Structure formats: C-alpha cells, structure tokens
Amino acid sequence: MVSQKITVTNEQGMHMRPASLFCQTMTPFASDVKIVFNDTTFDAKSVMMLMSACIKCGSEIEIQCDGPDEADALKAAIELVESGLGD
Amino acid sequence: MHKGIAASRGIGIGSVCLIVEHDLSYEKKKIEDTAAEKARFIDAVERFKSETMEMAEDIKKRLGPKEAEILEGHLVMISDPTMAGEMGKMIDAGQCAESAVEAVCDMFIGMFSKMDDDMMRQRASDISDIKVSLLKILLGITDIDISKLEPGTILVAKDLTPSMTSQINKENVAGIITEVGGKTSHSAILARALEIPAVLSVPDITALVKDKDSAIVDGTEGVIYINPEGDVLSKYVLMREDFIRKQAELKSFVGKPTVTADGESVELFCNIGTPKDAKKAIECDGEGIGLFRSEFLFMDNNHLPTEDEQFAAYKEAATIMGGKPVIIRTLDIGGDKDIPYLGLKKEENPFLGYRAVRYCLGNVDSYMIQLRAIVRASAFGKIKIMVPLVTCVEEIKKVKELVAEIKKDFDEKGIDYDKDIEVGCMIETPAASLIADLLAKEADFFSIGTNDLTQYTMSVDRGNADVAYLYSTFQPSVLRSIKHIIECGKNAGIPVGMCGESAADPLMIPLLISFGLTEFSVNPVLVLTARCTISKWSKAEADTLAAKVMNLTTEAEIQTLLKTESKAKE
Numbered sequence: 001m002v003s004q005k006i007t008v009t010n011e012q013g014m015h016m017r018p019a020s021l022f023c024q025t026m027t028p029f030a031s032d033v034k035i036v037f038n039d040t041t042f043d044a045k046s047v048m049m050l051m052s053a054c055i056k057c058g059s060e061i062e063i064q065c066d067g068p069d070e071a072d073a074l075k076a077a078i079e080l081v082e083s084g085l086g087d
Numbered sequence: 088m089h090k091g092i093a094a095s096r097g098i099g100i101g102s103v104c105l106i107v108e109h110d111l112s113y114e115k116k117k118i119e120d121t122a123a124e125k126a127r128f129i130d131a132v133e134r135f136k137s138e139t140m141e142m143a144e145d146i147k148k149r150l151g152p153k154e155a156e157i158l159e160g161h162l163v164m165i166s167d168p169t170m171a172g173e174m175g176k177m178i179d180a181g182q183c184a185e186s187a188v189e190a191v192c193d194m195f196i197g198m199f200s201k202m203d204d205d206m207m208r209q210r211a212s213d214i215s216d217i218k219v220s221l222l223k224i225l226l227g228i229t230d231i232d233i234s235k236l237e238p239g240t241i242l243v244a245k246d247l248t249p250s251m252t253s254q255i256n257k258e259n260v261a262g263i264i265t266e267v268g269g270k271t272s273h274s275a276i277l278a279r280a281l282e283i284p285a286v287l288s289v290p291d292i293t294a295l296v297k298d299k300d301s302a303i304v305d306g307t308e309g310v311i312y313i314n315p316e317g318d319v320l321s322k323y324v325l326m327r328e329d330f331i332r333k334q335a336e337l338k339s340f341v342g343k344p345t346v347t348a349d350g351e352s353v354e355l356f357c358n359i360g361t362p363k364d365a366k367k368a369i370e371c372d373g374e375g376i377g378l379f380r381s382e383f384l385f386m387d388n389n390h391l392p393t394e395d396e397q398f399a400a401y402k403e404a405a406t407i408m409g410g411k412p413v414i415i416r417t418l419d420i421g422g423d424k425d426i427p428y429l430g431l432k433k434e435e436n437p438f439l440g441y442r443a444v445r446y447c448l449g450n451v452d453s454y455m456i457q458l459r460a461i462v463r464a465s466a467f468g469k470i471k472i473m474v475p476l477v478t479c480v481e482e483i484k485k486v487k488e489l490v491a492e493i494k495k496d497f498d499e500k501g502i503d504y505d506k507d508i509e510v511g512c513m514i515e516t517p518a519a520s521l522i523a524d525l526l527a528k529e530a531d532f533f534s535i536g537t538n539d540l541t542q543y544t545m546s547v548d549r550g551n552a553d554v555a556y557l558y559s560t561f562q563p564s565v566l567r568s569i570k571h572i573i574e575c576g577k578n579a580g581i582p583v584g585m586c587g588e589s590a591a592d593p594l595m596i597p598l599l600i601s602f603g604l605t606e607f608s609v610n611p612v613l614v615l616t617a618r619c620t621i622s623k624w625s626k627a628e629a630d631t632l633a634a635k636v637m638n639l640t641t642e643a644e645i646q647t648l649l650k651t652e653s654k655a656k657e
Binding site for chain 1: 156160163164167168169195198199202203206207210363388
C-alpha cells in the first residue's frame with residue numbers, strides 16, 4: 001500500500017462536483033482507493049462516502065491506494081487534489 | 088394575507104392548483120423471489136435515471152447548465168455504488184425494494200442533515216427527492232402533468248420536487264407558493280431563472296387553500312393573498328402591469344453604455360466580496376469592480392492568508408474581469424469586523440479605534456504581504472489599490488511608499504506587474520472630506536464610502552435604534568461633504584467614485600450627476616436599475632434639482648423634494 005498526506009485547497013472542499021470528479025478519476029484504477037480524514041477511513045470511489053466525510057477547504061487528508069496500480073493511482077489522486085479538483 | 092420568503096420577484100395573479108402529497112406508504116413484506124424483486128428495483132432505478140436525464144437535458148436547454156446541476160447531482164448519487172449497491176444488497180437479503188430504498192436514503196439523509204454546512208444539508212433534501220421519486224416509481228404513482236396546466240395557474244405545494252419544477256413554464260404558471268424552502272432552494276433558483284413570482288415557506292398553506300381558489304403572489308415583498316377582496320385585486324393588477332413594464336424597460340439597458348440623458352458617459356461598477364462574485368458582476372453587465380472587499384480572504388480563514396493565497400484570489404478576479412478595472416480595498420478590519428486569529432484587543436470605541444489603514448500601518452509586515460499579492464496580480468488585469476479609512480495625508484503617503492518599495496523589489500527580481508498601478512483613497516471620514524484637496528494631490532483616485540461617511544459625519548451608530556433616525560445620507564451635512572469631495576477630486580483632475588449603497592439610490596443619483604461623480608459602484612443586481620436611472624437625468628436638470636436641494640435646510644424637506652422629482656421621471 002502507498003499513501004500520502006495532502007491539504008485540500010479548492011474553495012468548496014469535497015462537495016458534489018469535486019467529489020464526483022475525484023470518484024470518476026479513481027474508479028478506473030484496479031487498486032482500492034481510500035481517504036483517511038479525522039481518523040475515519042472513507043471509500044474514495046464512492047461520491048456519497050466522500051461527501052459524508054465533510055472535507056473542507058484547508059482539511060488535511062491522507063490518500064491510501066492498495067493494489068496492482070497503486071503508485072499510478074496515488075499519483076493521479078494527488079495531482080487532482082493539487083489542481084483544485086476542477087473548481 | 089399570508090407572509091413567506093420572497094424568493095422570486097414579480098406579481099402573479101391566478102387560480103390555485105394544489106399539488107397534494109401522495110401517500111407513499113407500502114406493506115413491508117419478506118420477499119421470497121429476491122431475483123424478481125431485484126429486477127423490479129433495477130427497472131425502477133433505470134427509469135428514474137432516464138427520466139432524470141431527460142429533465143436535466145430539458146432544463147439545460149431552457150435555462151442553462153447551472154440550473155441542471157442539481158438534477159445531474161441526483162444522477163451521480165443514484166449511480167454511486169453505496170446507494171443502489173446497498174439497496175441491492177438489502178433486497179438480496181429478502182427486503183422489499185421500497186423498504187431498501189427508504190432505509191438507505193434515510194441513512195444518508197440522517198448523515199447529511201447533521202452536517203454543519205449549508206451545501207451539505209442541501210444534499211439531504213436531494214436524497215429525499217431521490218427517495219420520493221424512486222418510491223413513486225415502485226408504487227406506480229404518477230404526478231399531475233404540470234406542463235399541461237391552464238394558463239394563469241398559481242401552483243401551491245408543500246415543496247416543489249425537481250421533477251415538478253422541470254415541467255413548469257411561464258406560459259401557464261403565473262406564480263408559485265410553497266410551505267418549505269428558502270431563497271437558495273432548488274425551487275427558488277428555478278423560479279428566478281424562469282422569472283415566475285414565488286413566495287416560499289408560507290406556514291400551513293397547503294391546508295389553507297383548495298383548487299380553483301383565486302390567489303395573488305407578490306414575490307417582491309414575500310406576501311400572498313387567497314381569495315382577495317376586489318380592491319386588493321385591482322391594486323395588484325396595476326402593480327403587476329407596472330412591474331412588467333419596468334422589467335421590460337430594464338432589459339432594454341442590457342449591454343448599453345451608461346450615459347446621462349444628455350449623453351455624458353459615466354462608469355458603472357460593482358461591489359463584490361469574493362473573486363467568484365466577479366462572474367456575477369459580468370453577468371449583471373457591470374463595467375468593472377469599484378470595490379473588492381478583501382476581508383473575506385481573512386475572515387473565512389484560520390490563519391493570515393499567505394501571499395500566494397491572496398495573489399490567486401486577486402488574479403482570479405482580475406482575469407474574470409478581463410482588463411476591466413478591479414479596485415481592491417486593502418484589509419478593512421476593526422470596527423464591527425473582527426478576525427479572531429489576529430488577536431485584536433477589545434476596544435471601548437472600536438469605530439474610533441485601531442481599524443483599517445491604522446491597523447495595517449501598525450502591522451506593516453502583514454500589510455506588505457497583501458500589497459505584494461495585489462501588485463503581483465496587477466500583471467493580469469487592471470487592478471487598483473484602495474486604502475480605507477484615511478484621515479490624514481501621511482497614511483496615503485506611507486502606503487504609496489510601501490508600494491514603491493515593492494515595485495523596486497519586483498524590478499530587481501524580474502517579477503511582472505502593472506507599472507501604472509493606481510493607489511487611491513476611500514473617503515469615508517469627515518477628516519478626509521475636509522482635507523480632500525490635500526489628499527487629491529497624493530491619491531490617484533477617490534472613492535466615497537457613504538455608509539461610514541454618514542455615520543461619522545452625523546456621529547450616529549446606525550445599529551442604535553434610538554439614534555438611527557439621524558442616520559441618513561440625505562442630511563444636509565452629508566450632502567455638503569459629498570459635494571465637496573467630488574469638487575476637490577475634479578479640481579485635482581482625479582476620478583471620484585462612490586461605492587456605498589447610495590450610488591444606486593434613485594434619489595441620490597441626480598445629485599451625484601450634478602456634483603460630477605465619474606464612477607458609480609453598486610451591488611451587481613442593481614446595475615441595470617442604476618443605468619436606467621442615470622439615463623433619465625441630463626446634467627442641466629440634475630443641476631437645477633441639486634441647486635434647490637442644497638438650499639433646503641432639513642433632511643425631510645430634501646427627501647420630499649427628491650421623491651417628487653424622481654417620481655416625475657418614472
């Protein structure tokens with residue numbers, strides 16, 4: 001498993017559109033993708049779970065990827081969050 | 088008469104169609120043939136998706152992509168593995184489809200409605216819409232076809248679901264009344280986009296009306312009348328005509344230059360609070376930003392925003408405005424605006440205390456961060472710096488020195504910026520007004536802040552009900568002050584704008600035209616109204632009126648005269 005911590009910087013945080021963009025990007029990867037926030041782990045391939053985490057602008061999250069393409073998945077996830085999640 | 092929330096302006100008169108709530112109860116039973124039940128469930132989900140997709144497409148075509156976002160959100164949510172997936176699992180375990188839908192939706196509704204975030208709570212009502220739609224499909228309930236209502240219908244419902252609103256059109260729905268929902272609810276947004284008058288959150292309204300009752304919806308004031316008396320009805324018929332005429336008149340000003348009746352051009356800018364509001368300014372036909380309050384960057388934060396964070400925000404606004412002026416007011420805290428992490432001391436007289444430019448010049452290190460961010464962003468548009476609460480010449484001089492220092496540093500480092508970036512004064516204190524001639528030699532422009540200027544000139548705390556009667560920009564003292572500031576600006580050859588609420592006031596506009604104001608900065612939604620008012624006055628007429636006004640001795644006389652003269656212009 002690989003993981004990395006990152007701060008969410010887009011203004012809206014993990015609202016509908018950013019969360020759905022995140023899921024769409026992660027779903028094609030074979031690896032499991034999870035987000036750890038406030039000591040709780042959320043399935044990052046589910047929009048509902050991501051939104052229920054209530055991740056806001058300024059929140060620090062940890063992205064965990066586990067599976068055959070974990071390195072690529074993590075890279076894609078980090079780039080997406082860094083780019084502001086399409087906001 | 089019943090009161091509610093004014094959600095969409097205008098007046099609707101017509102006959103009530105009451106949308107009754109359907110009975111969504113069902114019998115909870117143990118399912119033997121789980122495969123058949125699963126198929127029934129999957130069919131329902133597919134039907135929900137195709138109907139929702141169709142509605143989203145239709146709304147996109149009729150109203151634009153933004154209005155369709157909520158429905159597209161419904162599609163994303165129902166397609167999520169944890170929604171349909173969880174429901175499917177429960178059905179596999181022997182639950183009926185209805186109870187699986189209800190259980191999973193209720194779980195998410197409970198989760199989202201507890202969150203301390205408005206946008207997230209809105210998701211709870213989305214999921215509730217999805218639940219109701221799915222249950223209706225499963226139970227074989229069909230809604231009445233709103234697109235086929237008689238013209239002149241007033242829709243009354245507990246709440247409008249997106250599927251209902253998507254069928255509403257202006258041709259047959261004259262007004263909307265609901266029992267729940269606020270200004271930002273889906274129903275309100277659609278009603279405004281469709282320009283249908285709407286009053287929401289009217290208590291118990293579905294129990295108070297029946298089909299074919301006559302009703303008046305006043306979406307401007309947020310009141311409704313059921314079976315009104317003849318005189319009320321005739322009054323509202325006139326008001327409706329008036330409203331429609333004025334709306335048509337305002338629309339004729341879209342995309343037009345802002346000119347007085349004798350063809351003199353003035354600038355019509357917008358006041359904004361966040362970079363995103365700049366989009367609104369463009370949508371509303373604003374010609375620039377006359378006041379960008381930078382406080383939001385500091386208030387919606389738990390730390391002093393870094394240079395990069397501020398730069399990104401200023402650059403965004405400048406880019407959105409595409410070369411049109413963006414006047415950024417540097418940090419204006421203190422007074423009634425506190426920012427906890429700055430650790431400001433409690434003061435006995437905060438309005439006379441350590442605030443705005445006084446605080447900034449007392450904390451030069453953090454002020455430099457803001458000034459650097461603004462100067463950097465000036466490479467991406469026409470940015471100007473505005474200093475709030477100036478009371479003496481040293482303050483504007485000092486800020487100009489800091490800006491010069493930054494420019495020198497940027498030149499050495501090869502950082503791009505606008506070499507002609509202007510630094511202006513906000514004139515909002517009696518002190519600044521009295522030395523406006525001196526300040527005009529230092530400042531590149533003036534912008535009059537009428538709220539503070541009125542408060543300080545009249546020595547009135549506008550929050551204090553006992554003295555609030557004195558708080559009026561039409562007080563002779565305040566008008567004299569405004570006139571003097573504009574004249575000092577004119578004499579020195581610098582532009583003078585106004586960014587307080589008065590700049591959009593139809594009673595104030597003729598006086599400002601006469602005094603020679605060059606830039607009016609207003610709330611984006613008031614751009615067209617202000618442009619319309621400005622177009623009605625020639626300089627000569629405004630001068631005649633202003634001469635009379637400046638000879639009057641009381642605020643009441645001034646208001647009366649201005650009201651009479653403005654009425655004649657309508």
